[in-house]
Amino acid sequence: MASLTPGISAALFTFLWIFVLTEKDYQQITVKTGDDVTLQCLDPRGGDIELLEWRRQDLKEDIFVCRHGKNDCSTSHPSFKNRVELRDPEMKDRNVSVILKNITINDTGTYECRVRNSNTEPPPQLISTINLTVVNSGPKVRRSEGGGDKDPGNNDEDHRGHSGLVKVLLVSNMLLVGVIFIIFIKRKWCLREASEVPPPDEEADQEPR
Secondary structure: OOOOOOOHHHHHHHHHHHHHHHHOOOEEEHHHHHHHHOOEEEEEOOOOEEEEEEEEEOOOOOOEEEOOOEEEEEEHHHOOOOOOEEEEOOOOHEOOOEEEEEOOOOOEEEEEEHHHHHHHOOOOOOEEEEEHHHHHHHOOOOOOOOOOOOOOOOOHHHHHHHHHHHHHHHHHHHHHHHHHHHHHHHHHHHHHHHHHOOOHHHHHHHHHO
């Protein structure tokens, strides 16, 4: 059985890396100033939660930290003081989502949920990434089916739908790139093998007389 060429090995590694990347939950949310928003994070692994860290990529301090499970939670960054809390204080079903209250324009950024549990080694592992965009609030102009005003700002179903669409498009694009890369490598490999085969005239010349 022929061994894998460096090109095929690189292609397989690319596919494995794609699956590793897509395992991490990625969400994209748009909300209005003054709203409350839930930053979703579910830890699918087993073990007791020993450390939960919520951070924003552009800030040095964590915005919310829970040590030893739910018993010791605090807000580190001053601009998030008294504005962040666990969605489920009991962390049932390993739900470590948080609610960010009274959103401001300055809350725009990329948030990360990191968890260390009793089955993993430090540091805490990235579980969820959320790209939060905050826009200025406007008048309620959209009408619901019942005739009342409907606020289009903080709709969890819309958020989940948008997040799912983004993930599907991301995975599809990465898989397409991976397939094209494998086809290119395979074609290049076949052409190289074909170039190494001597033409019939040369083979005849090499036969002993």
